[in-house]
Amino acid sequence: MATPTQTPRMRGPDRDEPEDRAHPLERLGERLGGDGGLLATLARLTVVAITIVNAVLFVPRMVADEAWVGVAVTVLASVALLAVYLTKRAVPLKYLVPGTLFLLVFQAYPVAYTGFIAFTNYGTGNILDKGQAVERIVASSVVIPEGAVRYDAAGMATEGGDGAVALLLTDPEGNEFLGIPDEGVVSLDEAGEVVRDGDRVTQVGDYVRLNLRQVQDRQGDFSDLNVPVTEDGEVVGAIALQTFTAAARAEPTRIYDPDADTLTDISTDTVYRPVEGTFTSDAGEVINPGWRVPIGVDNFTRAFTSPLIRGPFTRVFIWNYSFALGSVLLTFAVGLGLAITLDHEDLRGKRIYRSLMIVPYALPSFMTALIWAGLLNTEFGAVNRMLGGSIPWLTDPWLAKASILLVNLWLGFPYMFLVCTGALQAIPGEVKEAATVDGASAFQSFRHVTTPLLLITVAPLLIASFAFNFNNFNTVYLVTQGGPPIVGAQTPAGHTDILISYVYRIAFESGRGQDYGFASAIAVIIFLMVAGISAYSFRYTKALEELQ
């Protein structure tokens, strides 16, 4: 599709056309306008405009935030987009790049990132990076030493008293300062225009002085207020309010030494060294918070060796396979049975049966899962009231498993019914007739003629259905939330949890805090198993054949 008279600024490696000598502006116009008609021009202009706007908007903010990965990705993506859309080369790329870009950023990258997190201790207690953790530890060790510098203080705030707060500080020698949280201490002359009522300062720049009552009204803001004190660019302490009218300069008792990478508690002279993301003393004492660091395969070995985790994990693992396999077999058996039953030429009202039977398939599955949870409720549920008992459908370990399979059968049989009906009708009638002529009974004909032909069409769908149910989060989580809980499990694990709901609960719901590292390790294990299923199903995928 490449025309020979083009001059792309970005040269492909295999380019050998002669260069065009047209005026650069003309060439640019041609590129922007293209010759693809109005829609194509609009599409191209949109992509180019979005690219430029994105780059201009995002890059400076990311640089300010030191998000270097983001900067690299944005710059590379922008260059690639402009290269693809401003030239006439690489026509297939023009069509592939948009989807691929999203695929890389929101699918491939998260997957790779999951793999990375799996080898770290990321989670509650180790949520920050090292710099943030050190900052937090030092800031929280701040105490007011004896003989500290003390100030008379008055509260101030912008916007006539409702905005950001600051402190008006007077040191023992009578020097006046404005202390602004997160910024520092500045002498009044540098802080802005000072308005005085006699000796009393009433306004500095945008800050107006508050009376005691107003300060008390904003007690929360003022008690949290910390004004950092810097010497030679290093934070050496912080000024905080002691009472509503007095402040003092506090100093940290823990000092971080970046060269030795140690933390020293000056009050006790204990030295802490970093061990697996926490500062630990020689005596084994640790300081919280820790930070996230790679910890090797610990998360994986925990799943298989720690006795309090291994037991529940094994159960979840086994139930995951049983659930997926059971769902496929049940839905297929019922769907096929119904398809055979209703596929009879003399049967009236086939269309009514079919359209009513696929209702479960047409309803949103998250909704029906929640509905079933209500219907199976032990005390008030419709099922129990119909049966006149109080059967613990969702709270007994085995009944809960049965209920989950029942709900999934309800959700899945219409699909199998549709698929099997289609596949049965596609089997030529002559084949069955031939079997009958040869003396085969109805059962023999079904067993040896219909089934093999049916399985050719349906087998790949059964594998796809297995793979889907393997990670069927909605049915499990929205009906039982994984419960009832397995007694004595260290991680949140329930009798109906499958691996993916287990991941979710470890990452987001655990009573002991979130453990992203361990959750990701389980996700990686699922990845490996899904890869196994996929490798198996690839052999059945017809779609591949045309590519060979």
Added chain:
Amino acid sequence: MSMLGTAPGTPDDVRQQEAAARAHRRANRSRRRYWREVGWRHIVGILAIAFAMYPVVWVLSASFNPSSSLAGQQLIPDNLTLENYRTLWETGFPRWLWNSLVISGTAAFLTVLLCALAAYSFSRMRFRGRRGGLLTLLLVQMFPQLLAMVALFLMMIRIGDIFPAIGTGTRAGLILVYLGGALGVNTWLMKGFFDTIPTELDESARVDGASHAQIFFQIVLPLVAPILAVVGLLAFIAIINDFVVAQAVLSTNEESWTMSIGLFRYIDQRYGARWGPFAAGAVVGSIPTVLLFAWLQKYIVSGLTQGGVKG
């Protein structure tokens, strides 16, 4: 099966009587045969429909029942009321519904666009890496996005630190995340359909001087409208059904919740008291999907055998 009636006014009475007697015997036999061959099928069918409709009927009835508690349910309520719908409308439901529609609609539309672009190049162009690309897509769709929920959650928080507009707790952010899963099995489905459009059409257009983009937008796209609709619908249904990715991205901001998050939190642990309004929500919330499904049913049923599994 209509063997009971013989034509009236036959001249030969004897023959008529004999025929009637034969017909009667046959009718008895054929009624038995009817039940053996056809009748039982109706019983099975009716049972299956009872199973399929059981929760649907209960929810419809509960949504109009004056008692809003789970304990007060009857299959046929004493009288009907819209009270539950009114209660529902005072919760966050209207916003959840709107969020769900906006997110699913936008993401489905963009999914169709991204997919069609990719499918066009795979179907019509021959280039290095074409086979590898197609195989990669097949591989990618084996690993659903929800497996990476932890990474997505942390990543969206980081994005939100820098660009609050597309970070955690925003609808735009969630739409972007969903677009990450746009290519995949859908591209295959579309490519298969694109392949059935004769390339002679493209070629004659090219001879007339049309560019590749003109061929795509003005010739191919209108012809593949049915598959665009199917992929759009499948994407819409998959997205409106999603709970876990939406929860990971949106949970921090109640304003942005979708129906799945909102209704789950609304009913969670409170089945006893909130059943009526919840049922009303289930009815209203199902309408968009059911309408779309009814509209595109025939396409879906034929597309099913090609490998679309509902999410």
